[in-house]
Amino acid sequence: MSLSGDELFAAGRFDEAMAAYRQILAKDPADAAARMGLDAILERARTEQPNALLRELLLQAYADDGANWEAVGWGAANQLLVGWPQDNDLAVLAADPLLREFLRKSLNRDAALERRLIALRRAVADALLAAEAPGEAIVALADALAEQAWHNEYIWSDDATVPDGSAAAMFRPSATPRADVIEERRLAAEIPEIAPIIDAVSQSVAAMYEANPYPRWTHLARRPTVDVRAALLHDFPHAAPVDFGDGPLQVLMPGAGTGQHPLTVASSYAGAQVTGVDLSRASLAYGKRMASRHGIANIEFLRGDILDLAKLGRTFDHAECVGVLHHMADPRAGLMAISSVLRPGAFLRLGLYGEGARTLVVRARRDIEAAKLPATLDGLRDFRRRVMTGQWRRLRGLTEWEDFWSASLLRDLCFHVQEHRYTVSRVRSFLEGSGLNFLGFEFNVGASQRADAGAGPLALYAARFPSERTLSDLANWEQLEREKSGLFPGYAFVCQKM
Ligand SMILES: C[S@@+](CC[C@H](N)C(=O)[O-])C[C@H]1O[C@@H](n2cnc3c(N)ncnc32)[C@H](O)[C@@H]1O
Structure with a gap:
C-alpha cells in the first residue's frame, strides 16, 4: 500500500511527500489538506543553489489565494537569497516575479535578506528619481517594495533624503490614505459595543492596539473543514461527550485581534457561528474587511472588554482565546468572565506566555x-x-x-504595556476554582496532535508517567517541567467547562 503525503511527510521523506501533494493538487487545486502539506514543505525547503522546481512551486503558491503565504515566505526568502545576483543587477532583480510576489504577500523575516532589500529600495528610489519615464519593471518593483513597507509598518530604517513622490511610498505612509484604510475607518465606526471600556489597564492596552492592530496579515490559508468538538474528543478522550444539538456551534473568540484566527475558525469549523470580541476597533475593522474580502458571513465582531462578556446575555458552545489573557491586569478575572459565558461541556482553547x-x-x-x-x-x-x-x-x-x-x-x-508569564505551576493555580477542567496541552495546534504523539513532550510524559494515560495531570507536568527545561514554547491547552 502506498503512503499518503502526510505519512511521507511525517517520515521525513519530503521529496516523495511533495510529489504526492502535487499530484493531488494537479487533480483538485482546491484540496486544502494537500495545499497545507505542500506549504509546510515549501516553508522548510532550503537549498544552497537556486532550485527551479522550488521557484515554480513557490510562484504557484503565491498564485493561490488559499495558500499559506506566511509559511511559504520562508522558502521564498531562501530562494531569493541563494539566487541574488552578485552585482545586485537592478534589471535582473526587477525582472524576478518571485521577488515581487514575496514582497507583496509575505512579511520578510530574514536579517540577511532585509539588508539586501534595504539596499535595493535605495537603488530603486535612485532609478525612479533619475528617470523621466521609468520602465514598467522598476515601477512594479517599487510598488512591491511599498507593499512590503506597508506590511512591516515602515519598520526598516528611514531614508529621509527621499523626497515626496513616487519613491516615497517605499519609505513612509502616503499622506493620502489607502483604500483599505479608508474602508477600515468606515467599518470601525459601525462595530457595535458591549459596554464602554473602564478598566485602566484595558484602556492602555486598547490604545496600544488601536495604534498597532496585531497582526497585519495578508492571507487566509485554506483549511480542511473540521468538526472541532469531535476532533477535541478524539484528542482528549477523557473529556465529557456533551451534545449541543444540530444548531450552529456558537463560538466565542475573546481578544479576536485583526481576525486571522477567528476567520480561520469561521471558515473551517463545521457549523460555526463566530463572535469575535476585542478592545481595539481598528483591529476588529481589519478583521471585518478581511471577512468581506473572503466572503465569510458567519462571524460578528463586537468591541468590548472580556471583563464585560456577561453583559452580552448569551452563552457559547466553544471558545478560543490565544495570546490575550496574559495582557490583562488580572488574567484570572478574564478567565472567570469567559468561563461564565460557556455552556457546561463547552471546550475552551487557551494560549498563554511561558516564563x-x-x-x-x-x-x-x-x-x-x-x-x-x-x-x-x-x-x-x-x-x-x-x-x-x-x-x-x-x-x-x-x-x-x-x-x-x-x-x-x-x-x-x-514593548507591551502589560504582560504576565506562566509556568505549569501558575497555570494550575490559574485554573483552580474556575469551573474549567484541564484536558491537556497542545503542541501541534491545528492538526490532530495524536498523530504527533510519538514525539516531543507528550512522548516524554507518556514515558515518565506510563500509568497516567490522559497526559493531563498538571502535577506531573509540573514535575516534568522541573526536570526538563525548554519543554514548553508557551502554554497552549484545552479545558472543558464543568
Ligand atoms: C496579541 S493580540 C492577539 C490577537 C489574536 N488573538 C491573535 O492570536 O492573533 C492580543 C489582543 O487581545 C486584545 N485584548 C487584550 N485585553 C483584552 C480585553 N481585556 N478584552 C478584550 N480584548 C483584549 C487586544 O486588543 C489584542 O487585539
Whole structure:
C-alpha cells in the first residue's frame, strides 16, 4: 500500500511527500489538506543553489489565494537569497516575479535578506528619481517594495533624503490614505459595543492596539473543514461527550485581534457561528474587511472588554482565546468572565506566555526600559538597530523570533504595556476554582496532535508517567517541567467547562 503525503511527510521523506501533494493538487487545486502539506514543505525547503522546481512551486503558491503565504515566505526568502545576483543587477532583480510576489504577500523575516532589500529600495528610489519615464519593471518593483513597507509598518530604517513622490511610498505612509484604510475607518465606526471600556489597564492596552492592530496579515490559508468538538474528543478522550444539538456551534473568540484566527475558525469549523470580541476597533475593522474580502458571513465582531462578556446575555458552545489573557491586569478575572459565558461541556482553547520561553524578551524589556526607548516607530527602529548591529549583542537571538519583523509584531513582543508569564505551576493555580477542567496541552495546534504523539513532550510524559494515560495531570507536568527545561514554547491547552 502506498503512503499518503502526510505519512511521507511525517517520515521525513519530503521529496516523495511533495510529489504526492502535487499530484493531488494537479487533480483538485482546491484540496486544502494537500495545499497545507505542500506549504509546510515549501516553508522548510532550503537549498544552497537556486532550485527551479522550488521557484515554480513557490510562484504557484503565491498564485493561490488559499495558500499559506506566511509559511511559504520562508522558502521564498531562501530562494531569493541563494539566487541574488552578485552585482545586485537592478534589471535582473526587477525582472524576478518571485521577488515581487514575496514582497507583496509575505512579511520578510530574514536579517540577511532585509539588508539586501534595504539596499535595493535605495537603488530603486535612485532609478525612479533619475528617470523621466521609468520602465514598467522598476515601477512594479517599487510598488512591491511599498507593499512590503506597508506590511512591516515602515519598520526598516528611514531614508529621509527621499523626497515626496513616487519613491516615497517605499519609505513612509502616503499622506493620502489607502483604500483599505479608508474602508477600515468606515467599518470601525459601525462595530457595535458591549459596554464602554473602564478598566485602566484595558484602556492602555486598547490604545496600544488601536495604534498597532496585531497582526497585519495578508492571507487566509485554506483549511480542511473540521468538526472541532469531535476532533477535541478524539484528542482528549477523557473529556465529557456533551451534545449541543444540530444548531450552529456558537463560538466565542475573546481578544479576536485583526481576525486571522477567528476567520480561520469561521471558515473551517463545521457549523460555526463566530463572535469575535476585542478592545481595539481598528483591529476588529481589519478583521471585518478581511471577512468581506473572503466572503465569510458567519462571524460578528463586537468591541468590548472580556471583563464585560456577561453583559452580552448569551452563552457559547466553544471558545478560543490565544495570546490575550496574559495582557490583562488580572488574567484570572478574564478567565472567570469567559468561563461564565460557556455552556457546561463547552471546550475552551487557551494560549498563554511561558516564563521559560521568554527570558530573552524579559531581558529586552529591561534594556528598553533602562534606555528609555519609547514604543513609537522611532523607538522600535532604534531598538532594532541596536539588536541588529550587535550593539545589544545579547539580544541578537530576537531576530530568530517571528515577531521581530514589523512594528505591531515587535511592539507586541518587546514593548507591551502589560504582560504576565506562566509556568505549569501558575497555570494550575490559574485554573483552580474556575469551573474549567484541564484536558491537556497542545503542541501541534491545528492538526490532530495524536498523530504527533510519538514525539516531543507528550512522548516524554507518556514515558515518565506510563500509568497516567490522559497526559493531563498538571502535577506531573509540573514535575516534568522541573526536570526538563525548554519543554514548553508557551502554554497552549484545552479545558472543558464543568
Ligand atoms: C496579541 S493580540 C492577539 C490577537 C489574536 N488573538 C491573535 O492570536 O492573533 C492580543 C489582543 O487581545 C486584545 N485584548 C487584550 N485585553 C483584552 C480585553 N481585556 N478584552 C478584550 N480584548 C483584549 C487586544 O486588543 C489584542 O487585539
